[in-house]
Amino acid sequence: MASSAISSRDSGEDSSQISLKSVREALIRLEDSIVFSLIERARHPYNAPAYDRLYLKSSGSSLAELFVKEAEHLHAKAGRYENPEEVPFFPEDLPSPLVPSYNYPQVLHPAGASVNITKTIWNMYFNELLPLFTAEGDDGNYASTLASDLVCLQAISRRIHYGKFVAEVKFRGSPLGYSSAINNKDKDALMRMLTFERVEEMVKRRVEKKAMIFGQQVTIEDKEDDNVDCKVNPSVVSRLYGDWIIPLTKLVEVDYLLRRLE
Numbered sequence: 001m002a003s004s005a006i007s008s009r010d011s012g013e014d015s016s017q018i019s020l021k022s023v024r025e026a027l028i029r030l031e032d033s034i035v036f037s038l039i040e041r042a043r044h045p046y047n048a049p050a051y052d053r054l055y056l057k058s059s060g061s062s063l064a065e066l067f068v069k070e071a072e073h074l075h076a077k078a079g080r081y082e083n084p085e086e087v088p089f090f091p092e093d094l095p096s097p098l099v100p101s102y103n104y105p106q107v108l109h110p111a112g113a114s115v116n117i118t119k120t121i122w123n124m125y126f127n128e129l130l131p132l133f134t135a136e137g138d139d140g141n142y143a144s145t146l147a148s149d150l151v152c153l154q155a156i157s158r159r160i161h162y163g164k165f166v167a168e169v170k171f172r173g174s175p176l177g178y179s180s181a182i183n184n185k186d187k188d189a190l191m192r193m194l195t196f197e198r199v200e201e202m203v204k205r206r207v208e209k210k211a212m213i214f215g216q217q218v219t220i221e222d223k224e225d226d227n228v229d230c231k232v233n234p235s236v237v238s239r240l241y242g243d244w245i246i247p248l249t250k251l252v253e254v255d256y257l258l259r260r261l262e
């Protein structure tokens, strides 16, 4: 299954047409990336020096900031941020792509396309999430720890910013209803209109199950023991979604809709 609802190269379909079903399928596929990335990061303990600005004495930045900035420079050269689904954490001074441009389908409304909550995601990831799913301690492997952090951040950010596509589909499904709330700048009404509690409950239960299945020790022998030790705590993954990933996706949806008629 494709992880994107829009970049359907050679599909023969009009790729500016997206459906709530295809967008939700993309979100489900992104759950796999997020759960696997958390499992990888959880191999290492918290590793505080990687995030401490005093650790790299002369630079004034943390190793994490330097790592993500430099990685984004490389990814920008390879064309990563030409894709409207990708949002850099440090957009300042990114180099131009070295690759020829690819004609991504233009699905989003231009004003809404610029919604960017990477600063909120950054703070949430390092201050709230990381301490919840990593063990205390320091194993010295900061480079591989940060490589895993980068993959987590990119997957989580992509999922949350996918809220723009969700909002676009919902707007197209009910332009009149949404337009009056947008014109009144009524964030609460927008939030009510775009919320599907039953879907959110399913998402939380599904990611919990994925964490349980993907995080098992796989052995050759069949074991009777249901009491499996998971590599990342399934109830923590469900909480990450319930407390942060879903609310921030909805925040992106509201921000996008507020700009939808500009």
Ligand SMILES: C=C(O[C@@H]1C=C(C(=O)O)C=C[C@H]1O)C(=O)O
Residues within 6 Å of the ligand: 024, 166, 194, 195, 196, 197, 199, 200, 203, 245, 246, 247, 249, 250
């Ligand atoms: C993303 C959607 O919008 C909202 C956010 C959800 C989520 O982040 O998983 C789920 C349902 C909605 O309340 C959607 O409708 O699929």
